Amino acid sequence: MTRPAKPPTMADVAKAAGVSPMTVSRAFKRDASVSEPTRRTILETAERLGYIFDSMAAGLSSRRTGFVAVTIPSINNANFADTVRGLVENLRGTGLQILLGYTDYDMHEEERLVEQFLTRRPEAMVLTGGKHTPRCRHLLEKAGIPIIETWDLPADPIDQVVGFSNADAGRMMVRHFVERGCSRLGFIGGDTTRDTRGLDRRRGFVDGLNEAGLDATRLVAAGLPPVSMREGAQALRDLIERWPDTEAVMCVSDLSAFGALTECLRMGIAVPDRLAVAGFGAYEVSELSVPSITTIDVHAERIGAETAACILGRLDDAAAPGIPEPLVPRLLLRQSTGGVGN
Amino acid sequence: MTRPAKPPTMADVAKAAGVSPMTVSRAFKRDASVSEPTRRTILETAERLGYIFDSMAAGLSSRRTGFVAVTIPSINNANFADTVRGLVENLRGTGLQILLGYTDYDMHEEERLVEQFLTRRPEAMVLTGGKHTPRCRHLLEKAGIPIIETWDLPADPIDQVVGFSNADAGRMMVRHFVERGCSRLGFIGGDTTRDTRGLDRRRGFVDGLNEAGLDATRLVAAGLPPVSMREGAQALRDLIERWPDTEAVMCVSDLSAFGALTECLRMGIAVPDRLAVAGFGAYEVSELSVPSITTIDVHAERIGAETAACILGRLDDAAAPGIPEPLVPRLLLRQSTGGVGN
DNA sequence: GCAAATAACGTTAGCGCTAACGTTCTTGCC
DNA sequence: GGCAAGAACGTTAGCGCTAACGTTATTTGC
Numbered sequence: 001m002t003r004p005a006k007p008p009t010m011a012d013v014a015k016a017a018g019v020s021p022m023t024v025s026r027a028f029k030r031d032a033s034v035s036e037p038t039r040r041t042i043l044e045t046a047e048r049l050g051y052i053f054d055s056m057a058a059g060l061s062s063r064r065t066g067f068v069a070v071t072i073p074s075i076n077n078a079n080f081a082d083t084v085r086g087l088v089e090n091l092r093g094t095g096l097q098i099l100l101g102y103t104d105y106d107m108h109e110e111e112r113l114v115e116q117f118l119t120r121r122p123e124a125m126v127l128t129g130g131k132h133t134p135r136c137r138h139l140l141e142k143a144g145i146p147i148i149e150t151w152d153l154p155a156d157p158i159d160q161v162v163g164f165s166n167a168d169a170g171r172m173m174v175r176h177f178v179e180r181g182c183s184r185l186g187f188i189g190g191d192t193t194r195d196t197r198g199l200d201r202r203r204g205f206v207d208g209l210n211e212a213g214l215d216a217t218r219l220v221a222a223g224l225p226p227v228s229m230r231e232g233a234q235a236l237r238d239l240i241e242r243w244p245d246t247e248a249v250m251c252v253s254d255l256s257a258f259g260a261l262t263e264c265l266r267m268g269i270a271v272p273d274r275l276a277v278a279g280f281g282a283y284e285v286s287e288l289s290v291p292s293i294t295t296i297d298v299h300a301e302r303i304g305a306e307t308a309a310c311i312l313g314r315l316d317d318a319a320a321p322g323i324p325e326p327l328v329p330r331l332l333l334r335q336s337t338g339g340v341g342n
Numbered sequence: 343m344t345r346p347a348k349p350p351t352m353a354d355v356a357k358a359a360g361v362s363p364m365t366v367s368r369a370f371k372r373d374a375s376v377s378e379p380t381r382r383t384i385l386e387t388a389e390r391l392g393y394i395f396d397s398m399a400a401g402l403s404s405r406r407t408g409f410v411a412v413t414i415p416s417i418n419n420a421n422f423a424d425t426v427r428g429l430v431e432n433l434r435g436t437g438l439q440i441l442l443g444y445t446d447y448d449m450h451e452e453e454r455l456v457e458q459f460l461t462r463r464p465e466a467m468v469l470t471g472g473k474h475t476p477r478c479r480h481l482l483e484k485a486g487i488p489i490i491e492t493w494d495l496p497a498d499p500i501d502q503v504v505g506f507s508n509a510d511a512g513r514m515m516v517r518h519f520v521e522r523g524c525s526r527l528g529f530i531g532g533d534t535t536r537d538t539r540g541l542d543r544r545r546g547f548v549d550g551l552n553e554a555g556l557d558a559t560r561l562v563a564a565g566l567p568p569v570s571m572r573e574g575a576q577a578l579r580d581l582i583e584r585w586p587d588t589e590a591v592m593c594v595s596d597l598s599a600f601g602a603l604t605e606c607l608r609m610g611i612a613v614p615d616r617l618a619v620a621g622f623g624a625y626e627v628s629e630l631s632v633p634s635i636t637t638i639d640v641h642a643e644r645i646g647a648e649t650a651a652c653i654l655g656r657l658d659d660a661a662a663p664g665i666p667e668p669l670v671p672r673l674l675l676r677q678s679t680g681g682v683g684n
Numbered sequence: 685g686c687a688a689a690t691a692a693c694g695t696t697a698g699c700g701c702t703a704a705c706g707t708t709c710t711t712g713c714c
Numbered sequence: 715g716g717c718a719a720g721a722a723c724g725t726t727a728g729c730g731c732t733a734a735c736g737t738t739a740t741t742t743g744c
Contacts, residue, residue, distance in 0.1 A: 007486070009700055020724050025702060033722060050484055055461040056407060057700035060399050060729050075426055081418040088417075088444075097458065100442045102430075116439065119397040142392060144349070229630040258630065265632045285627055288571040288600065290607045351730055362694050367732060375692060399730035402699050688742085695736070706725070712718095 008049045017045040028053055059121065068311060069099040069117035070126040071110055073195070074226050079253075079281045079300045080128060083150065086304025087126065094312065096123070103128075105194040105225040111136035118143055124311045130154025130161070131196045146314040148307050151197055151298075153326055160314075162306045164327040166197045169296050170204025172331055173250045173278055174212065176294070180338055182247040182276060183214055188235040188260060189252025191221030198225060198252045201280060205250055218243050227252055232259025240267070246275065248337065254279035254286040257293050261336060276337040291335035298329050350391045359387040370395055401463065410653060411441040411459035412468040413452055415537070416568050421595075421623045421642045422470060425492065428646025429468065436654065438465070445470075447536040447567045453478035460485060466653045472496025472503070473538045488656040492645050493539055495668055502656075504648045506669040508539045511638050512546025514673055515592045515620055516554065518636070522680055524589040524618060525556055530577040530602060531594025533563030540567060540594045543622060547592060560585050569594055574601025582609070588617065590679065596621035596628040599635050603678060618679040633677035640671050 014021040019042065026032030027042040034042075045051075059065035068091065072080040088098055099117055103110040111133045117125065124145050130152035132140070140147050140158050147159035154161065170187075177185050187205050190198035202219065209216035220242075222235040232251055236259070239246060251257035257279025264271045271277055271291055278294040279286050286293035306324055333339035356363040361384065368374035369384040376384075387393075401407035410433065414422040430440055441459055445452040453475045459467065466487050472494035474482070482489050482500050489501035496503065512529075519527050529547050532540035544561065551558035562584075564577040574593055578601070581588060593599035599621025606613045613619055613633055621628050624639035648666055675681035 011700080021700090022702075022725080023723060026723085033720095035722065038722080052457075052481075053461045054402075054463060054700055056398050056463055057402050057729090058702070060396075060402055060731085061700075061702040063702095063729075065398060075430075076420055076423040078418055078420075081423070084417055098442070100440070115394075119395045121396060121398055139394075229626050233630060255626075258627070262630050262632045284571050284597075285600070288575060288604050290604045353730080363730090364695080364732075365693060368693085375690095377692065380692080396730055399699090400732070402701085403730075403732040405699075405732095686744105690741070691739085693736105693738080696734090698733090699731085701729085703728090704726090706723105708721105708723080710719105710721075712720100714716100 008051045009054075010051070013042065013046045013049060013051050016049060017042045063121075065121045065123060066095050066097050067099045067120055067122040068096050068124045068126065069114075069120070069122040070101070071113050071117075072100070072102050072128045073105045075100075075102045077226055078283055079298070080151075082300035083128075083304040083307075086301035087308050088304075090305045090308030091311070096311070107131065107133050107136070111139075114139055123315060124148065126150060126307055126311075128152075129196055130157065130163070132158075146311060148310055150303050150307055152200070160310055160323065162303050162310060162324055162327075164298055164329050165204075166200035167204030167207065169280060169298070169329045170201040170206075170250070171208040171211075172204075172296065172329065173280075174205055174208030174214075176278070176331055176333075176337065177248040177250075177276065178212055178214075180248070180276065184218070184243070184245055184247045185209060185214060186218035186220065186239050186243060186246045186249040187252075188220045188232060188239065188249055189222040189225075189227045189256050191219070192224060195225035195252070198227075201250075201252060218246060218249075222252070222256055225252075227256040229255050229259035229262075232256025233263035234259075236260035236263040237267075240269070240275075248272075248276035248278070250278045250280070252280060254281045254283035254293060254295050257295070257336075258283075258285050258289055261289065261291070261293060271336050272338045278337050282332060286332075286334065289336075292339075294334040294337040294339060295332050296329045297332055299327050302327065350393045351396075352393070355384065355388045355391060355393050358391060359384045405463075407463045407465060408437050408439050409441045409462055409464040410438050410466045410468065411456075411462065411464040412443070413455050413459075414442070414444050414470045415447045417442075417444045419568055420625055421640070422493075424642035425470075425646040425649075428643035429650050430646075432647045432650030433653070438653070449473065449475050449478070453481075456481055465657060466490065468492060468649055468653075470494075471538055472499065472505070474500075488653060490649050490652055492649055493640075494542070502652055502665065504645050504652060504666055504669075506640055506671050507546075508542035509546030509549065511622060511640070511671045512543040512548075512592070513550040513553075514546075514638065514671065515622075516547055516550030516556075518620070518673055518675075518679065519590040519592075519618065520554055520556075522590070522618065526560070526585070526587055526589045527551060527556060528560035528562065528581050528585060528588045528591040529594075530562045530574060530581065530591055531564040531567075531569045531598050533561070534566060537567035537594070540569075543594060560588055560591075564594070564598055567594075569598040571597050571601035571604075574598025575605040576601075578602035578605040579609075582611070582617075590614075590618035590620070592620045592622070594622060596623045596625035596635060596637050599637070599678075600625075600627050600631055603631060603633075603635060613678050614680045620679050624674060628674075628676065631678075634681075636676040636679040636681060637674050638671045639674055641669050644669065 014024045026034045027039045101113045130149045152163045190202035206216045220235045223231040282297035286295045356366045368376045369381045443455045472491045494505045532544035548558045562577045562581045565573040620636040628635035628637045
């Protein structure tokens with residue numbers, strides 16, 4: 001498999017095609033001024049020699065690497081995956097390529113990742129969340145490239161933001177429960193300091209309870225993020241054991257909500273009649289589940305699409321960063337909290 | 343945000359620290375021979391100046407980019423995500439970094455992606471599946487780097503393989519259904535030519551039926567891959583409408599199996615008594631679902647881990663590729679086909 | 685006590701590509 | 715016919731780093 005003969009370079013192609021290396025370089029670009037016959041000859045020669053363009057050398061010379069670095073908390077999360085998909089789909093054809101890494105919901109791991117990514121000289125950087133270590137923030141601020149924070153509305157953004165208010169999402173769910181006539185409300189997940197967005201949702205939930213003058217102590221820790229279905233089930237047992245008269249519970253994500261829901265089925269707890277269950281994130285499982293699960297749609301894929309638009313706008317002309325409108329989370333009313341239909 | 347002053351280079355650090363650039367270069371490596379005090383001085387100077395190492399230039403010079411290119415069919419699939427996680431986790435600390443791209447289950451998109459990746463001069467390449475376009479195969483063969491095909495057992499591998507037999511998985515499920523006393527079996531998914539692994543599972547399923555002398559025509563198309571829960575539900579309706587007396591059905595993945603199962607609940611079809619339902623992939627939803635879903639565990643994360651081991655072995659010494667043992671899919675017996683317990 | 689080994693640096697020459705200018709030749713226009 | 719404008723190339727000089735040698739001082743073995 002390993003070929004001892006070293007692979008051909010642009011100079012080899014140039015020689016074989018009878019032109020200068022610069023002409024070969026131009027032939028591989030879009031708009032460069034090369035006559036059509038010459039371009040064809042060059043591309044054919046390149047293919048014949050098995051020449052493969054070297055983006056690394058090109059990047060070093062032109063100072064344009066074509067990389068967009070992206071950090072997400074977990075690779076195994078359909079929500080973030082949707083955002084990445086929206087990003088990639090809208091970057092296709094621009095020559096920009098994603099450099100993806102995950103932080104495991106750890107700010108220090110994020111810092112490590114950001115530092116590693118910066119050595120690749122990306123042209124833009126996309127982060128999930130608006131909380132970072134001081135050093136990480138410092139690195140990003142002086143990187144001299146567009147920085148886009150997503151999935152959050154940081155009070156003091158580094159550069160641009162494409163996100164929504166996680167706290168509002170929590171508050172929104174309290175309102176929904178109260179309108180439904182529930183007053184003893186619980187929350188599952190978001191206990192550690194790792195998942196700051198989950199914490200924000202819980203904070204919004206607690207704020208909503210306090211504003212409504214309700215008990216705001218029924219909070220159950222559900223394990224390290226990402227909270228799994230299994231941990232959601234366990235947390236529901238804990239919740240019911242401690243506060244058996246709880247009427248409604250919001251879970252930090254649809255996955256834990258589904259776990260909690262199935263535990264209700266196993267324990268013989270009627271949903272939503274005895275206990276209403278809601279999630280977050282509009283995962284597909286919440287729609288198909290029986291009963292279907294009330295959740296909050298945060299337009300994950302649109303976050304990616306708008307982020308792509310931001311990046312392209314910034315790279316074309318170094319214009320002032322237009323600040324996109326915050327996205328508004330939308331409540332999807334389903335059976336698990338008394339919604340009708342599917 | 344954009345800083346006009348151009349960022350410091352290794353030469354700047356060298357000057358500020360009173361050493362030669364080469365010494366700075368060595369100070370940033372592990373085992374290079376630099377005295378401890380000098381190294382400390384250099385690293386401190388670098389930090390003070392805000393110097394960021396340039397991996398691109400380093401790669402150009404040393405011909406080691408530190409990239410491992412990986413293609414997966416879909417980013418939004420917990421199975422492949424597990425494999426990637428296993429890979430990343432076992433590559434951590436080696437200085438190797440993943441270059442991830444997805445093919446959308448399309449061989450031509452894979453070819454495009456592979457070609458794009460090769461311009462980044464990766465040190466190894468990991469592919470999902472063993473079917474490629476001729477040109478793609480040609481590119482890979484002469485790339486001169488370790489190529490690892492996963493999630494499959496191709497008859498004519500390009501280089502190394504870390505995978506399992508999808509056909510065996512299908513056959514295994516037929517055997518399980520037959521042992522349970524079912525003889526009218528259906529299969530949902532895997533209709534198009536895109537998902538070749540899904541097709542292999544269906545082929546194994548059909549072969550198993552033929553070997554057992556059973557009807558092998560109850561095959562339902564379920565839409566383009568990746569087959570969603572929703573499509574699984576729709577496919578189950580189609581199946582029941584066409585062959586109402588079907589006793590058991592295998593779905594191409596747990597997601598479609600869950601969709602099918604929930605449709606059974608909605609239609610009042612008793613599972614497993616009137617219809618047994620099984621999936622593939624050991625997604626978490628299959629374990630938590632009520633009833634829980636029989637599935638096949640293919641050790642997705644281990645595929646990633648063993649792939650990482652392969653790569654590291656090949657990069658350390660260019661030894662002959664040791665061929666790893668094929669992984670053996672494992673049947674997880676659950677309630678949806680008559681298994682007891684959870 | 686002296687050749688040989690070792691540690692800790694410095695020097696030189698690229699890696700493969702492109703930015704920024706040159707150069708040549710054609711074309712159009714009054 | 716003369717000249718400006720453009721098309722289609724070629725030349726030169728790096729981009730920021732490291733491999734592969736030098737060089738110098740210090741240590742080691744017998």
